[in-house]
Amino acid sequence: MRTMDELFASRLRSAWRNGLLYALKAGRNVMVPMSVPFVAVGVAFVYRYLLEIVPDRFPSELFLAVVLAYFLTRCTVRTFVKEPDLVFLLPAEARMKDYFQRAVRYSSWMGGLSFSFVMWFALPFYLFELGDFASFLLAWVLLVPVKVWNVREQWLSVIWREKAWVTGLRFVANAGLAWMILHGFWFAVLLPFALFPLRKRWPAGYAWSELLLLETKAIARYLALASFFVEVPERLNRVRTWKLGKAPLSWERANPYLFLYTRTFLRHSEYFGIAVRITLTAFVALFFISHVVIGLVVYLLALYLTGKQLPNLVGERQYPDVLALYPLPEEAKLKGYSHLAFGLMLVQSLVLNLPVLLAGLPWWYLPCGLLLAYLLAFFDLPTRFRERMEGKKA
Template sequence: MLNAQELWRNRLNHHSKEMGRYLRLMFNDHFAFAMFFFLAGLAYVYQQWLADLPEGFPSALVIAIILGLVLTYSPIRTMLKEADLVFLLPAEAQLGSFFRNGIIYSYITHLFTLLFIFVALGPLYFTTYPERSGSDFLVLGIVVVVFKAWNILSHWWEINSRVGWTGYIDPILRTLLNGLTIYFIVVGNAWVFAVITTLLFFGVMMYDYTLAKRRRGIAWDLLIEKEQARMQAFYRIANLFTDVPHLKKTIKKRHWLVGLLKSPIPFQQDQTFDYMYRITFVRSSDYLGMYVRLLVIAGALVYWVPNFWFQLGFAFLFLYMSGFQMVTLWHHHKQLEWLDLYPVPLERRKQALLKWLFQLMIVKTFVLGIVFLLLWNLIGVAIVWIGGAIFSYVMVYKYLVHRMN
């Protein structure tokens, strides 16, 4: 007879080891220092912003939107594998405790993120409502914790109902009702409306439960698909720091961008890897998105942070992060043995990647300098453009070249 509890413990133990192995590689000394500086800078910016919080700022609406979205996003970890659709499906009746443990585990892990965001919103809450006591904020916290459990249960029943339209309508309804309930509680004088939206949310949850009970079974294929998608998302992040053999590569065409980047490359043998790394950067699902996100975040921080030295710090920090993460392009084609058949020396391949990394960092340096120019901070423009160019050269040709070796 199948022991569901033992199966769950084995799956959880394997999952913890898998995550721990990659997390240790991701949070190395360099990245940990960068994250510490980033969080410290955000805390400083947040504190300065609260000190100058404009009168009439819609704090209740902002808190409601943030918490509403965080409450709605409630993926469930089941630790299922593709082969389970064949080997465990016949024993579905014995796996009640297995799936129950998955729901409880998901709830506990989500609580860490939820409580971190909730505590971070505390200063905004008390700045806007200085007359409120800690007990008022505690009541809001209890509501948030309860609603998180309801959202996870509702999502579980919605998946197993297999009713296609609920996958689109249900998250929208839950986000709306989550946000409205939080908003009415934060406002403080609309408790009647908060009770109404709570009852409506409970009604949506019970409707999901009814649909799931009619189905009478577990949606194995959907749960496995979602579990694999979450693991692949984690692997894509980990792949920016180390080689991940479990990662399934996804390719996007992006014809216009490919044409734009390959047009300057001459049709010559020694330009083979110049072409390849540019195409890989654009068409892979890992690199272009990360590069653009880091650029947008860096530009926003430089523009909004009031302190000049923090602005410079963020500019150079994100330059460093871009170079550090893009160097994983070197290992992107590690499994393709036919690359060794190219009549191009290995040293030329290294030069092609280093040249492309340097160009990427120079582009980011130029854009960040434009942000300083918009602020009419000419000293910042000079420091970022000159210092950023020197920093990019040293990092690529002195530091990243050793990481490639």
């Protein structure tokens, strides 16, 4: 029988092995090396432009403190709990302390690493608005322990089933701590650790259902990210219960795959949500951009990212029984797939054209967007679709 330390180590290795497997698959996807530089250049252009238009009286310290407080407060505690544990490990609950302590330590390390990435991203803003690299490095070193403290507090909030207002109070405290540290009051980092004796002791029991739900959400987020680059058959998704109404029978018969894919897109939480988030982000950004080239990059980048996240929508694993009822050739799937992609990017390009016109950007953004949508929908996506079909036949 495995000890609790061996059980945690085994599950940790399994999680990293699965994660590295998807990373290697994504690296072998020829579109990833092509997409990353394009996205990086677009983000760099927008970031630099936003720094240049920051007003002189902009409350930079307060703004950065609030942003950092969000990432300090948002914590993920990975416990690698599985559904059978609610039955088979419950009798051993009294001996699970070492297991969960290792989970909290691991989550603290990963939380500090992820927060370090956020600080690295905030470095240009800090140097441009607040201070030099030495003071930034000191703030970085002092804020990482605050992140570790937040991971522990998040763990206690889960197992003690604390109310949401406790997390809100922690966010306010984090904003105050970040502001004080950015303002030069370095001793503020000692305040969270002074609160350790005031918190409740390690519990005798654990909120197994909550821990399982959090672990399921963490896995779903990773698989959603991986699905941008590779096919993820075990992806966890939530389907909306929208009642879309009955489509005209003639349209459904004439375009069965387009009908099927459209309903899947509208009711499938991840695909629809990703497209909405991309559109809203670009929509807001275009209001504040006056540079023609940067605006065009943002406009086209939104369409490009939307087109690239659609291939998993037509995976056969999503329709194991329905597709067998359609006695139609593979090209019919391709037709429905391409028409949905083009229609979606057409709507997106029209929506994004509103802030383009209001910001005084050129009118020819729209034809450029329609051209990109046409190339993606009827040339790029069909090529990848046929390659996948040929690979399955081989």
